[in-house]
Amino acid sequence: MCNKLRRSLTTLAGAAGFRSLLARALTLAKQESPALGAWQVNADGSLESQNGEAEQSGSVLIAHLIGLMITFIGESLTLRLVNDVWLDLPDSEVKVEKDESK
Template sequence: MSDVQAIRSVCDKLRRPLATLAGAAGFRSLLERALTLSKQECQILDAWEVEPNGSLRGLNGETAQWGGVLIAQLIGLMTTFIGESLTLQLLQNAWPNLPCSEVNYERCESK
C-alpha cells in the first residue's frame, strides 16, 4: 500500500464513526482543523485540501510521507473533543488488531 493510499484509508476508517458522532460536516471540520495545524508544522502540505465530502485532495507521493503529521493532529483533536476513552474505542473498532502499546496514551483501557 502506498503512503497516499494509507492516508486515505486511515481517514476513511475514521470518517464513518466520526460522521456518526458529529455528522459529515463535523468530520470535515475536524479534518480541516487537523490539516491547518499540520500545515503549520510542515509547509510542504500547503497543496493539500479537504474536499466538501471530507476527502483529501492534493496528496501525492512526494508529500504523502508527511501524512503521519495529519493523522496525529486528527487523533489529537479527537481526544480533545470526544475524550481519550472514546477516541481509543474508535481506534480499536477501526483497527481491532492494533496493540494497545501502539496507541500513545499514558494508560490504555480495554473494551
C-alpha cells in the first residue's frame, strides 16, 4: 500500500515531500507499535525493515500516513488517492473511517 501511495503522492508533492510525510507517519506509528522500531525510510521513500515482525504493524503506519495526508491535502483528495490505489476498498469502509474521524 505504501509503494502504491508513494507513486501518487510523489507526483503530487515530490519525492522529498512524500519521504517527509512517510518519515513523520513512521515516527508516530512507532509510538503505538514498537515492532516498527526496526523500520526506516530510505532516501527514495521506500521502507526497509530489519525484521519480519513489523509486517503485522504496517496498518498502524498506513493509518498515520492517511491521517497526515488528510491534514495536508484534505480529506476529499486523500480519499480519491486511496481509492485509486486500493481498488477493492468497499465504499462502506471509506464512509465508516470518515465518520469515525469526526
